[in-house]
Amino acid sequence: MFQQDYLMRLFMQLAEGIRKSIRRAIDEKDPEAAADMLEATVGEATELDGAVLLSLAPESIASVVQISGTDPRAVEYICRSLLLEAEYLREAGKNDKAELRSQQAYALGGAYGIDLTDVSLDEEALEEFFESTKIQ
Numbered sequence: 001m002f003q004q005d006y007l008m009r010l011f012m013q014l015a016e017g018i019r020k021s022i023r024r025a026i027d028e029k030d031p032e033a034a035a036d037m038l039e040a041t042v043g044e045a046t047e048l049d050g051a052v053l054l055s056l057a058p059e060s061i062a063s064v065v066q067i068s069g070t071d072p073r074a075v076e077y078i079c080r081s082l083l084l085e086a087e088y089l090r091e092a093g094k095n096d097k098a099e100l101r102s103q104q105a106y107a108l109g110g111a112y113g114i115d116l117t118d119v120s121l122d123e124e125a126l127e128e129f130f131e132s133t134k135i136q
Helices: 002-027 031-046 058-068 072-091 095-111 123-132
Strands: none
Touching: 002 031, 002 072, 002 123, 031 072, 058 095, 072 095, 072 123
């Protein structure tokens, strides 16, 4: 029961972080701040220093997430957050960092068997994903 409560809170926190970043990027037209919000969300979800984690090479990130004790069920949220951050960084003109985030997302997804596509960031697809991961 405790683990389900923890996971539910974690999933809700991740979903809310993604939703807030989308609103920041669209409503306030501030993709860089939206990207920063997602970095903070990823750091909180992994219970690691987000700046340190996200400075890793794509091939290293999965190993660190695995040994950190991050629940595997939260990893798809993290992957989608990284892809969304990459999109925002491109909008902000930070293409090198955007490419790194994209590569990190795909490397992490690959290590966990998560199939990521451009549709993964579609608003409807995100809401379906949030619904499908609710713990009953």
